[in-house]
Amino acid sequence: MNKIWLSSPHMDGEEQKYVQEAFDSNWIAPLGPNVTGFEKDLEKFLDHQHHVAVLNSGTSALHLALILAGVESGDEVICQSMTFSASANPILYQGATPVFVDSEKNTWNLCPAQLERAIKDRIANGKKPKAIIAVHLYGMPYDAETVNDIAEQYEIPVIEDAAEALGSVYKGKKCGSLGTMAIYSFNGNKIITTSGGGAIITKEKNLKEKAVFYSTQSRDPAPHYQHSEIGYNYRMSNVVAGIGRGQMEVLKARVAARRSNYNIYREMLDSREYIEFTPEPDGYFSNRWLTTILTPSYEIRESIRLSLAEQNIESRPLWKPMHMQPLFLKYPKYLNGVSEDLFDRGLCLPSGSNLSVQDLKRVIGGICLK
Numbered sequence: 001m002n003k004i005w006l007s008s009p010h011m012d013g014e015e016q017k018y019v020q021e022a023f024d025s026n027w028i029a030p031l032g033p034n035v036t037g038f039e040k041d042l043e044k045f046l047d048h049q050h051h052v053a054v055l056n057s058g059t060s061a062l063h064l065a066l067i068l069a070g071v072e073s074g075d076e077v078i079c080q081s082m083t084f085s086a087s088a089n090p091i092l093y094q095g096a097t098p099v100f101v102d103s104e105k106n107t108w109n110l111c112p113a114q115l116e117r118a119i120k121d122r123i124a125n126g127k128k129p130k131a132i133i134a135v136h137l138y139g140m141p142y143d144a145e146t147v148n149d150i151a152e153q154y155e156i157p158v159i160e161d162a163a164e165a166l167g168s169v170y171k172g173k174k175c176g177s178l179g180t181m182a183i184y185s186f187n188g189n190k191i192i193t194t195s196g197g198g199a200i201i202t203k204e205k206n207l208k209e210k211a212v213f214y215s216t217q218s219r220d221p222a223p224h225y226q227h228s229e230i231g232y233n234y235r236m237s238n239v240v241a242g243i244g245r246g247q248m249e250v251l252k253a254r255v256a257a258r259r260s261n262y263n264i265y266r267e268m269l270d271s272r273e274y275i276e277f278t279p280e281p282d283g284y285f286s287n288r289w290l291t292t293i294l295t296p297s298y299e300i301r302e303s304i305r306l307s308l309a310e311q312n313i314e315s316r317p318l319w320k321p322m323h324m325q326p327l328f329l330k331y332p333k334y335l336n337g338v339s340e341d342l343f344d345r346g347l348c349l350p351s352g353s354n355l356s357v358q359d360l361k362r363v364i365g366g367i368c369l370k
């Protein structure tokens with residue numbers, strides 16, 4: 001039986017047209033019409049309210065967002081603990097200290113109560129956090145209104161990690177437009193992909209220009225190569241941006257397909273009392289990047305995962321919270337038990353937009369307890 005993957009790339013055909021144009025015009029460098037075009041596509045998607053710079057990964061976008069927020073060595077940065085490590089690693093790139101905050105039960109994202117407790121406690125300890133990294137996990141928006149209220153009260157910028165949430169909407173606003181700055185990822189497993197890539201989203205044009213400057217080695221305006229600031233090689237190439245332009249044309253369809261996966265799983269698994277889904281709170285629209293389930297215990301979760309693996313079906317435990325990672329154990333954390341419980345009992349099911357109903361039925365049939 002063929003392997004069913006968790007989330008595999010889904011190309012449409014139009015991508016090759018743009019890539020071919022890059023080859024035909026010999027624009028193979030990290031600048032050119034596809035880079036500009038992809039940025040325009042994303043700015044249009046965000047209703048022309050934001051400026052976008054495309055980069056070689058979501059991780060580099062987060063790194064530049066921290067630099068633009070002024071995060072330096074010795075600073076503290078609050079980060080949602082329940083996330084992929086790429087949300088937190090750039091804090092260490094800057095020599096700063098991550099402060100991990102637990103999740104709320106309904107969205108699995110940054111818990112406002114723990115966030116406020118952390119900010120107050122860090123200030124009492126003598127250091128106000130320099131930034132807050134909030135994540136829309138698996139495409140489910142975080143409670144942006146409450147998070148922004150708290151951030152504004154303490155005047156701390158929010159870096160919105162929308163790597164998993166392109167196409168998700170929170171109270172009428174698109175994910176990627178909710179933070180002081182935001183990032184997308186176009187990695188191979190994301191809802192649309194450029195094979196690898198990312199974007200930084202800013203409200204101010206000069207911040208975008210600054211991001212482009214840093215991402216292309218921080219070259220001063222001079223006829224020779226002159227540098228006054230640390231530079232990075234983070235820009236997206238014109239070839240890869242061509243894939244992105246093709247993928248933007250099918251984003252809507254990709255979101256619809258992922259949401260349909262979720263609905264089919266939910267309908268067909270509803271009668272199994274050992275499987276629990278995560279509904280959207282009022283006003284939340286998730287792209288359902290991955291369909292996730294909760295089981296009653298670690299043992300049941302593992303029994304499902306292993307039975308799927310035996311049938312050549314890939315599934316995956318939820319992200320292991322950052323405060324439990326060997327790399328991050330020593331850093332401050334503000335916990336309420338939610339993320340550890342989710343990690344124990346949760347599972348991601350195959351969720352690619354290219355799965356057939358037959359594939360989904362094979363997964364559903366494969367979910368059995370031993």
Ligand SMILES: *Cc1c(COP(=O)(O)O)cnc(C)c1O
Pocket residue numbers: 056057058059060083084086087135161163164184185186187196197198
């Ligand atoms: C994928 C991902 C990233 C990193 O994006 P890359 O493009 O792979 O560098 C960051 N944060 C989250 C939550 C992600 O899922």
